Amino acid sequence: MENLQRKFKLSISWQALFSLLMYGFMYLPLVVLTVYSFNRSPFSAKWTGFTWSWYIKFFQDGRILLALQNSLLVAGIAVAISAVIGTLMAVGLARYNFPGKQLYQSISYLPLIIPDISIAVSTLVFLQALWIGLDLKTIVAAHVVFCLAYVAIVVSSRLVNLDPHLEEAAQDLGASPVQSFILVLLPELMPAIVSGCLLAFILSMDDLLIASFTSGSGYNTLPMEIFSRIRTGVKPDINALSVVLILVSGLSFALAEYVRLNAERKRSGQ
Amino acid sequence: MSTQVPSSLVTQPDAHSDKESPRWLGPLVLLGPSGLWLGLLLVIPTLLIFELSLVPGIRPGDIVNPSGLDNYGLIFQPVYFRVIGRSLFFAFGTTFFALLLGFPVAYWIALIAPKQWRNLLLLSFVLPLWTSSLLRSYAWITILRPTGVLNSFLQLIGIPPLDLLNRSPAVLIGMSYSMLPYIVLVLYASLEKLDRRLLEAAADLGANPLQVFWKVTIPQSLPGIVAGALLVFITSLGDFVDPELLGGASSMTLARLIYNQFIGATQNWGFGSALSMILIFLVSLAIALLIKYGDRSQVV
Numbered sequence: 001m002e003n004l005q006r007k008f009k010l011s012i013s014w015q016a017l018f019s020l021l022m023y024g025f026m027y028l029p030l031v032v033l034t035v036y037s038f039n040r041s042p043f044s045a046k047w048t049g050f051t052w053s054w055y056i057k058f059f060q061d062g063r064i065l066l067a068l069q070n071s072l073l074v075a076g077i078a079v080a081i082s083a084v085i086g087t088l089m090a091v092g093l094a095r096y097n098f099p100g101k102q103l104y105q106s107i108s109y110l111p112l113i114i115p116d117i118s119i120a121v122s123t124l125v126f127l128q129a130l131w132i133g134l135d136l137k138t139i140v141a142a143h144v145v146f147c148l149a150y151v152a153i154v155v156s157s158r159l160v161n162l163d164p165h166l167e168e169a170a171q172d173l174g175a176s177p178v179q180s181f182i183l184v185l186l187p188e189l190m191p192a193i194v195s196g197c198l199l200a201f202i203l204s205m206d207d208l209l210i211a212s213f214t215s216g217s218g219y220n221t222l223p224m225e226i227f228s229r230i231r232t233g234v235k236p237d238i239n240a241l242s243v244v245l246i247l248v249s250g251l252s253f254a255l256a257e258y259v260r261l262n263a264e265r266k267r268s269g270q
Numbered sequence: 271m272s273t274q275v276p277s278s279l280v281t282q283p284d285a286h287s288d289k290e291s292p293r294w295l296g297p298l299v300l301l302g303p304s305g306l307w308l309g310l311l312l313v314i315p316t317l318l319i320f321e322l323s324l325v326p327g328i329r330p331g332d333i334v335n336p337s338g339l340d341n342y343g344l345i346f347q348p349v350y351f352r353v354i355g356r357s358l359f360f361a362f363g364t365t366f367f368a369l370l371l372g373f374p375v376a377y378w379i380a381l382i383a384p385k386q387w388r389n390l391l392l393l394s395f396v397l398p399l400w401t402s403s404l405l406r407s408y409a410w411i412t413i414l415r416p417t418g419v420l421n422s423f424l425q426l427i428g429i430p431p432l433d434l435l436n437r438s439p440a441v442l443i444g445m446s447y448s449m450l451p452y453i454v455l456v457l458y459a460s461l462e463k464l465d466r467r468l469l470e471a472a473a474d475l476g477a478n479p480l481q482v483f484w485k486v487t488i489p490q491s492l493p494g495i496v497a498g499a500l501l502v503f504i505t506s507l508g509d510f511v512d513p514e515l516l517g518g519a520s521s522m523t524l525a526r527l528i529y530n531q532f533i534g535a536t537q538n539w540g541f542g543s544a545l546s547m548i549l550i551f552l553v554s555l556a557i558a559l560l561i562k563y564g565d566r567s568q569v570v
Contacts, residue, residue, distance in 0.1 A: 013378070015378040022450070033409045036412060086304065093301070107308055113553060115549055115553060118546045122319040122546070125318055129318065213532065223404050226404055226405065242402070246401050249401050250397075252400070
């Protein structure tokens, strides 16, 4: 085994070169967005000088900022609701057996499988049939459907590795089911809940189709606003926005990793 | 919480406290809210779409035609049939390219790269997933357009420019790019579990690297390959953004066609519903194949 590894380390394999190329492929769009966000000419692919003006334009753009605010609001509320009911669902599915459990479980995974466009049009038709007015609330309601599935999946994967006797022990020591849930189970699940929520948050912020179909006029989320602008061509202030978003998601990713590593260290330290 | 102890619970091994709540309370509290939410906003709407797909002329002013399967019959009109064919073509093409490009990367990270770097390498490969997918696809416009980054580069090294944007190649590039991180994740999970002793044994017994690859590595990681391929196929079949931004007017796909039946000038909810059901059917077909032939634990 060691022999094999040493041999590979000495010669640079074609797989390594190819992988390097693919890393370049993955990051090329991000690099391009970043570089062109500082390019003075709005249309030319050639470098015509450095400018901050696209960033200034972006930060003064009320429509984009409002859309960003809407997106954050929708994602925040949808994720908060999903965190609670998704966690409850994961615990419930792990704990109980009942007739129809298979069906329940399959339905809860459906949002991960059914294409966004199908979910979007069915929700639209449903809301219209009930004469429910479309605004941000309806986007939240629709986003909870898939956010909940992602939270539940991440929490379930943590539940599988959890010692089932912890809660029993707590209840033997006199804790009520609610107490043992909040004091024993929840802290153990917290890292999974947090990473599930981050995943759901990113996906909610990223959703174009479902939001387009479930929001009323005048309620644009960020992807809707971006989409309505870029379908007609390249817009340099959108490049500036991209860079800001890349920075924000990079930071949130670092935060998520920090939470995960911290939790892992704590666990291994015990 | 009830103070009454149901007699059936006393004999249960998990009935610890005297204040045991009724049997149904736990499941109801844990599974009720999400069940209600999914039922109201996923199951009923999907059933509603199915119903609509069977009732042509649902829009006010349309001629009501009671014949049930008319909407499904419409898809056999050449113009719509071509759209479905194009969607399938993009989905198959994306699956092919994602596998072709993703497998060596996953292989390198899982089996060749130094062990202590593996997690970091995998994470940094999928990191772009954390940025807006819309903006990543949009970046490809800047790269692929006639006067874009790619053609400027080609001009520099003396190769005639390529006209890719607003045609199928751009869509395939964009979709393969979007899917690459996912397939690498799935393939990595499968290759990482690969028993390395098998590879060494095969090599010791005289197999050349190519034989080891085809006779050991591929069969061993086949469940992962199937799972990854189907995941990519399913996701790209319903993709809206890449064909829309990179494909131009001539690249209408199923997602866009459905979109047009509900938003825009020429609405037809019944036909749109039928198309949506067909999309769900195609995806379910792929899932059924996955459950039959793939390693189910690999999905999601």
